[in-house]
Amino acid sequence: MRNDRKRGAEGRTQGLRRRLSPATLVIHGILFLSVGFHAWTLAPEVWYGRYLFNDGVLHLSVAQRMVQTLETGEDPLDHWLPNYALGFPFVSHYQMFGHLLLLLLDRLLAGTLPLWFLFAIVRYLLLSLFPVMLFLGARCFGLPGITAAFIAAIGPLLSDHGHYGIAYESYIWRGSGLYTQLVAMNLFPVTLGAIARCVRQGKGRLSTAALLLGLLYLSHVIYGYMASLSVLFLLFPFEGGRGWWKTFRRRAFRLEMIFLLAIALIGWFIFPMLADSPYLNHSRWEPVYKWDGYGAGYVWRHLWGGSFFDHGRAPVLTLLAGLGFLLSLFRGENRFFAVNFLFWGLLLCGRPTWGSAIDLLPAGRDLHLHRVIGAFQFHGVFLAGIFLGTLSERGVAWFSRSRLGRRSGWGVAAALIPLLFLLPLLPLWRERVRFYAENERWGAWNDGRVREEAADLEALFRWLRVHPWGRIYPGLAARWGGSFKVGYLPLYAFLGVEGFDAVAFLYHAMSLNSDLMVHFDEWNPAHYDLMNVRYVVSEGGRPFPPFVREVARFGRFHLYRASASSGYFGVVRVGMTFRCDKRGLYDLAYPWMQSGHLARRNFPLVLLEGTDAAKHTSAVSPVLEPGDPLPPVPEASPPGRVIWERAGPPRWEAEVEMAEDAYILFKMTAHPKWQVEIDGTPVATVMLGPSFVGVPAPAGRHRVTARYTGRPERWLWLGVGILLWLWAARRERRGRSRTRPTPSRNGAAGGRGA
Structure with a gap:
């Protein structure tokens, strides 16, 4: 017993010495420098975070609506957002973890802080602590501490000017306001690292890796998608060795378990989103490159010119990433990053280069290909850090073998050598200081103008x-x-x-x-x-x-x-049918909106391909497809009027008077989860042009109510997924405890695991 205590004390002493060694202090010093630099320069993000003009407006609105659902008795996981684009069930089709985080903080603080302030604080912390997440992710990959520190220092210094990558231009006040991507950006490196630790090294817990992957999907679907494709390269034993097929199969089994557990955790979100995909617009107003990618010429010019990593400055990070790529191609343990860097760079070229082959990817037709620049930049950051870390390690080794390094008292100097390799980053820090100072000036000026009015x-x-x-x-x-x-x-x-x-x-x-x-x-x-x-x-x-x-x-x-509007409800006739898919709806609805049919309240019935309504709803003649001309405008009196209405959310009500058998129009975007009642009786809804909710009604006075019900079964699926994950985590923990060696009295390993 006394020997055990002595060995334990010696182990703790050695651990303390390692943590306080000069090399460890330098590693932590670089990490602290990166965190402190961004915490200081980005502090104005909190003060000027109330008045937003980028995508932060949308994300704050979504968080506010989530808080409101708790007051109105709606489902925070699936509710109607009426503010934008004539209404849409936003969170049922969009990554929501970042908004749920704000909702949780608001409830924990009992609403004592304004939601806009919580939003600003969370963004600030995510930006400031991003170096820590990079460091942890790199360490999970098994990279040396000094390499992880360089990766942490490099990551926040990217500058890409409007490419929607991981550069801070995508997140700060003057930037794009990509809040959900900011959350995902912090989870991405630790998720990849945790999966690599399980799959490649056989360490860590599969359940933890699956949880991180699930949270990454809920934070940003495309970043979860990129992580899922990236980790497929872990299956290949780039580090060499015999028995590659056995290694491949063992890794494939572990990765399969992670994917299955992650699917169990997020099935409540992913499967309904896929089922309702016919109601998800593929916008023609978004630039073509967002859907199709940039093309090989554009990617090569901007990579060679430094715009993906060093826009508006010397291409320091671009050069470091390129050198790291060449170095890692010939080092098996780091080849994973080089292969991913090449893969995502090629995928960024998109349809202009690869044509319809892109559609072979899962969800390739509806994927925002320009966003894969995030994975490209992530692996570039790792490659740049690997290059600096390798130079640093070799510099320390060379100095330690030199005559000066072998002298007494010069060991500390050897540990400080890595600091020399921070010198290439000094111009980048200076550029970021100027950039963030301009951000602060703009925010201060805007704040003053808003306060005046x-x-x-x-x-x-x-x-x-x-x-x-x-x-x-x-x-x-x-x-x-x-x-x-x-x-x-x-x-x-x-x-x-x-x-x-x-x-x-x-x-x-x-x-x-x-x-x-x-x-x-x-x-x-x-x-x-x-x-x-x-x-x-x-x-x-x-x-x-x-x-x-x-x-x-x-x-x-x-x-x-x-005075021209009748309100959220109206009474209309149906005099034609549009039969099309979601991409062809615009070609039919736009001419109708510009025609006399609209003023005469002569609406089309829309049968959208891929929906249940299209299979079970009878068409009204004539049936039109994209390119067909509209029928003549009929001469007829108004089919009815709205007497009164009361607007929600969560409930919209009205009383209407029908002069004839016609349709009641509810001017919210059509969705199968709208529940409409006429005089207290539920009725089946249809889609009326351009994409609104409609129900048939007979002549006479009627009271109509509309409420978005969502999918209450989501909670059941979520509960089942959590139970499956808990069961798997417990099984994994018990399995590890049975195989863990236990010390015997004489200090040797004993027990079942010996």
């Missing part, structure tokens, strides 16, 4: 909240709405965060109505009625049609009411 904005929002609800038109982003600003922010950015429905800017384009909403004609009364545009906000002096009348003025903000 804050009272007028608050008065405008108060007026809108106490009057009948309807969509607001502050100008389309591509027209005068983009220049109608407070500071740097267009007015529609404020409307979204304040929870108002607006026809203005596509913060997301997932709704089938997205591509058509941007054709709103502010001089066409039928368009006001179709999209329920009840209010217009603009600066003074802008002309509007006679049915748009000014009702209030708040500073320079003029508020108008449009």
Whole structure:
């Protein structure tokens, strides 16, 4: 017993010496320097995080809506987001872990802090601590500590200017506001590292790796997808050795177990999203490169010119990544990163280079190919760190063997040699200081301008909240709405965060109505009625049609009411059928929106390929397909009117008077999980043009209610997935405990595991 205690004390002493050795202190010093640098330079992100104009507007709105669901009794995992693109069940089709994190923090703090402040704090912490996640991921791969430290220092220094990669331009106030990608960016290296530790080294827990992969998918589907493809290269024993087929099979089994456990954890999200994919828009307004990739010429020019890693400065990181690539090609233990760097670089070339072969990838047709630049940059960062780490190790080894290094007292100097290899990064730190200082100046100027008009904005929002609800038109982003600003922010950015429905800017384009909403004609009364545009906000002096009348003025903000809208509900006839898939809907619906059919309330029934409604709904003649001309406009009186309505969420209600058998139109994007009742009786819904909810109703007065129900069974699937994961984790833990050696009295390994 005394010997055991002595050995334990000696082990603790040796561990403390290792942790306090000069080499370890240098490693931790580099990591602390990287974290401290970004924590200091990015602190203004918190102060100016209230007023956003990028995708942060959407993400804050989603988090606010999640908090609201707890108050209204809706499902936080599957609910309706009415603010954008004429409504859409956003979180049922979009990665939500980052928003759930904000919801959890808000509940833990009992709502004592404003949600915008929590959002700013979380973004700031994720940006500041990203070097730590890179360090942990590199160590999980088994890379030396000094290499991991260089990777941690390099990662946050990328500059790619608008390529939506992992450079901080994608996340900060003046950047793109890619919050969910920021969450995924932090999980990506530790997920890859944890899987590599299990698959390649046989260490770690499969259940932990599966949990991280599941969270990565819930944080950002494309980053989960990239991780899943990246780890496939772990199956190949690049490090050499005999028995490669046996090694391959052993690794394949471990990786398969990780994938199966991850699927069990996220099946509640992935499978419903795939089932509802016909209702997910493939927007034609997004640049072609987002869907198709850049092409080999573009990728080569920007890689050679340094734009993927070093935009606007000397290509230091580009050079380091290239040298690391050449080095790792000939070092088996690091070849995984070189192969992935090459693979994702080739995939980034996309359809212009590979054509329809891209469609052979899982979900290849609906994949935002330009986002794979994230995986390309990640592996480039690792390669750059491997190159500096290798030089550092060799420098230390050379110095230690030299005559000076063998002298007493020069061991500490050898440990400090890695600091010399930080010198190439000094220009990058200087460039980042200037970049973040400009970000702070812009944020401060914007904050001052917003505060000057804050009272007028608050008065405008108060007026809108106490009057009948309807969509607001502050100008389309591509027209005068983009220049109608407070500071740097267009007015529609404020409307979204304040929870108002607006026809203005596509913060997301997932709704089938997205591509058509941007054709709103502010001089066409039928368009006001179709999209329920009840209010217009603009600066003074802008002309509007006679049915748009000014009702209030708040500073320079003029508020108008449009009398052309019947509200969120309407009564229409169905005089034709559109038969198409989601990509062909625009070609049919756009001419109809510009025709006289809309003013006559003569709507099309839409039978969308791939949906159950298309299989079980009878078509109304004539049946049109993309390219067919519209039928003549009929002459007829209005089929009915809306008497009153009450807008949600979670519930929309109205009383309508039908002059004949016709259809009740609900002006929210069609989705199979809308539940509509007429006079208390549930009725089957159909899709009416352009992509709204419709139900048939007989002549007479009726009370209609609409509520988005989502998929309550998600909670059952989630519970089953968690139970399966817990069962697997327990089995794994018990299996490890049975095989772990136990010390005997004489200190030798004994027991069943010996």
